[in-house]
Amino acid sequence: MSKYQVNEKGYYGNFGGAYIPEMLYPNVEELRQQYLTIMQRPDFRAEFNQLLKDYVGRPSPLYLARRLSERYKANVFLKREDLNHTGAHKINNTIGQILLAERLGKKRIIAETGAGQHGVATATVCALKGLECVVYMGAVDIERQAPNVARMKMMGAEVVAANSGSKTLKDATNEALRDWINNPVDTHYIIGSVVGPHPYPDMVARFQSVISEETKRQLLEQTGRENPDFAIACVGGGSNAIGMFYHFLDEPTVRLVAVEAAGLGVESGESAATTALGREGVLHGSRSILMQTADGQVVEPYSISAGLDYPGIGPQHAWLYTSGRAQYSSITDDEAMKAGLLLTRLEGIIPAIESAHALAQLEKMTFRKDDNVVVCLSGRGDKDLDNYMKYFGF
Amino acid sequence: MNRINSLFAAKGNKRILSIYFTAGYPTLDSTLDIAEALEQSGADFLEIGFPYSDPVADGPVIQHSSEVALKNGMTLALLFDQLKVLRQRVTIPVLLMGYVNPVLQYGIERFCRDCRAAGVDGVIVPDLPMDEYETHYRDIFQENGLSNIFLVTPQTTEVRIRKIDQLSTGFIYLLSSSATTGKNLTVSESTDAYFARIQRMELTNPVVIGFGISDRQAFVRATDFADGAIVGSAFVRLLGEVDYLEKIPEFIRQLKP
Numbered sequence: 001m002s003k004y005q006v007n008e009k010g011y012y013g014n015f016g017g018a019y020i021p022e023m024l025y026p027n028v029e030e031l032r033q034q035y036l037t038i039m040q041r042p043d044f045r046a047e048f049n050q051l052l053k054d055y056v057g058r059p060s061p062l063y064l065a066r067r068l069s070e071r072y073k074a075n076v077f078l079k080r081e082d083l084n085h086t087g088a089h090k091i092n093n094t095i096g097q098i099l100l101a102e103r104l105g106k107k108r109i110i111a112e113t114g115a116g117q118h119g120v121a122t123a124t125v126c127a128l129k130g131l132e133c134v135v136y137m138g139a140v141d142i143e144r145q146a147p148n149v150a151r152m153k154m155m156g157a158e159v160v161a162a163n164s165g166s167k168t169l170k171d172a173t174n175e176a177l178r179d180w181i182n183n184p185v186d187t188h189y190i191i192g193s194v195v196g197p198h199p200y201p202d203m204v205a206r207f208q209s210v211i212s213e214e215t216k217r218q219l220l221e222q223t224g225r226e227n228p229d230f231a232i233a234c235v236g237g238g239s240n241a242i243g244m245f246y247h248f249l250d251e252p253t254v255r256l257v258a259v260e261a262a263g264l265g266v267e268s269g270e271s272a273a274t275t276a277l278g279r280e281g282v283l284h285g286s287r288s289i290l291m292q293t294a295d296g297q298v299v300e301p302y303s304i305s306a307g308l309d310y311p312g313i314g315p316q317h318a319w320l321y322t323s324g325r326a327q328y329s330s331i332t333d334d335e336a337m338k339a340g341l342l343l344t345r346l347e348g349i350i351p352a353i354e355s356a357h358a359l360a361q362l363e364k365m366t367f368r369k370d371d372n373v374v375v376c377l378s379g380r381g382d383k384d385l386d387n388y389m390k391y392f393g394f
Numbered sequence: 395m396n397r398i399n400s401l402f403a404a405k406g407n408k409r410i411l412s413i414y415f416t417a418g419y420p421t422l423d424s425t426l427d428i429a430e431a432l433e434q435s436g437a438d439f440l441e442i443g444f445p446y447s448d449p450v451a452d453g454p455v456i457q458h459s460s461e462v463a464l465k466n467g468m469t470l471a472l473l474f475d476q477l478k479v480l481r482q483r484v485t486i487p488v489l490l491m492g493y494v495n496p497v498l499q500y501g502i503e504r505f506c507r508d509c510r511a512a513g514v515d516g517v518i519v520p521d522l523p524m525d526e527y528e529t530h531y532r533d534i535f536q537e538n539g540l541s542n543i544f545l546v547t548p549q550t551t552e553v554r555i556r557k558i559d560q561l562s563t564g565f566i567y568l569l570s571s572s573a574t575t576g577k578n579l580t581v582s583e584s585t586d587a588y589f590a591r592i593q594r595m596e597l598t599n600p601v602v603i604g605f606g607i608s609d610r611q612a613f614v615r616a617t618d619f620a621d622g623a624i625v626g627s628a629f630v631r632l633l634g635e636v637d638y639l640e641k642i643p644e645f646i647r648q649l650k651p
């Protein structure tokens with residue numbers, strides 16, 4: 001067993017666990033007892049793989065970005081999660097969880113969403129399976145991600161505004177947990193990232209691990225070497241990053257770089273750079289690193305990118321950070337927006353603002369000329385066009 | 395034996411009434427005035443909530459009180475400062491209730507020691523898992539004479555209830571249904587059957603029913619099956635009214651037969 005994976009108690013080093021009220025215990029415990037067994041069943045594996053292939057469009061391409069490579073003087077590959085059905089990596093997880101929910105006999109699905117990508121990915125699989133779907137979304141995010149709200153509604157999901165706190169992802173997650181407490185029998189909660197009580201972080205990581213599994217194979221085909229020198233991904237809760245890192249965790253030559261959102265600047269008071277600003281704490285059912293006051297109240301984060309606007313990170317990230325296995329850096333709004341435009345102009349790809357944070361990290365690094373660098377392009381920028389237009393005054 | 399044990403052990407103590415309210419709500423320094431008024435009006439024990447920014451087990455009323463309390467500047471350090479004179483003003487059992495993160499940041503040992511110093515008898519931390527408590531916290535709680543209270547819901551298995559009974563030292567907090575706070579209990583055959591099922595288990599600890607107990611009818615129904623019941627949101631709602639202190643005696647009279 002890798003020291004970077006969850007142990008039998010549900011912990012990654014000091015982090016993880018299941019800090020949940022008794023009302024959530026039966027559902028979380030059922031999941032804990034069943035998830036590995038169900039995921040290993042042949043009927044599950046067959047349907048999961050078939051849907052990833054024929055419905056999501058996997059494998060997603062690994063694209064050697066020539067002009068980007070010239071600029072950064074290394075071989076820069078983009079793992080094209082933006083080309084997945086619904087436009088982001090989020091669907092890898094929702095496909096897995098809907099199949100699990102179905103096998104647990106659940107009739108009703110709830111989810112939280114920030115950028116709306118996870119909400120859309122959840123509404124999509126609910127339409128696919130004919131299950132009732134309720135998505136909680138912060139009132140602020142409903143404003144800034146309007147196209148995704150429309151998509152969810154069109155797919156038959158009910159979108160409920162979370163009006164507490166900062167009215168963003170954290171508050172939407174609170175509302176989803178409250179819904180689950182009040183609907184203890186027939187409901188499954190599809191969490192959108194590697195956060196939440198054990199077994200969620202491990203389960204979501206396993207569903208997203210297809211990203212690095214494919215990357216390994218594709219790199220071998222294209223370069224003759226299956227391990228990259230660098231793997232770079234943005235971190236909100238951390239699911240695309242864990243997916244990108246998963247099969248490289250025990251390959252010490254692969255340098256793992258996780259990119260958080262610095263917002264207006266790490267020290268500006270308007271930031272979501274969790275490892276830089278946070279301390280050990282408990283939120284949404286797990287012990288991790290958390291932005292909080294001295295008194296243990298959760299601090300409202302800020303980022304231009306709704307998908308990174310979260311005050312914590314998944315417990316596995318907290319462990320990768322404290323153990324030094326991965327490097328954590330942060331990128332400001334301005335740096336991300338610039339990197340988003342740069343990719344558009346150099347490669348003809350409009351990235352999600354979340355993914356643009358990972359791309360901006362390239363500016364801060366120096367490479368050897370034959371380094372293979374993989375950036376997880378976690379999503380496409382269609383949902384962010386309004387933001388890009390406003391920011392650049394197009 | 396702490397005050398909680400004595401309260402339940404005393405013969406003839408039936409239909410015990412506990413009231414929950416949030417420290418620092420409606421004003422920063424209202425905590426002890428409310429506690430004193432509740433004792434004088436006939437409440438049998440108190441749960442004082444310490445506010446948290448992300449109270450996932452709470453409905454809108456207690457969420458709102460927590461938000462206001464935090465805006466007012468309530469912190470655990472300040473609460474313990476206020477509680478220094480608790481035992482000069484209040485004699486009934488007092489428990490603190492809140493979420494685990496503020497306790498972890500305050501420091502679990504310091505928290506337990508300050509509880510003891512203030513004369514706090516027990517603690518309810520819904521998101522502190524039973525296993526964690528058993529392996530890491532039980533000793534420090536017991537050294538400080540604190541009862542840790544566990545919740546039980548209609549979905550809690552019998553095996554787990556037995557385990558909870560074994561680990562409990564004050565009472566068991568039976569939820570009227572799996573719900574966030576503030577949903578009104580609808581008295582029905584199924585809740586009766588659930589309460590009766592727990593009653594038949596003959597647990598070693600007293601059982602107190604909470605969540606959704608908002609009026610005399612619900613209070614009486616709950617205490618037909620259990621040793622006591624807890625009123626939270628309905629009381630916190632009263633604290634949002636003008637002249638709330640004067641209204642407390644009537645509120646308790648309405649509840650308790």
Ligand SMILES: Cc1ncc(COP(=O)(O)O)c(C=O)c1O
Pocket residue numbers: 088089114115116117118192193194234235236237238239240241306307308352354355378379380
């Ligand atoms: C495109 C995209 N990338 C990244 C994220 C951040 O989530 P995670 O850190 O779980 O990958 C989101 C979240 O909404 C997203 O939509």
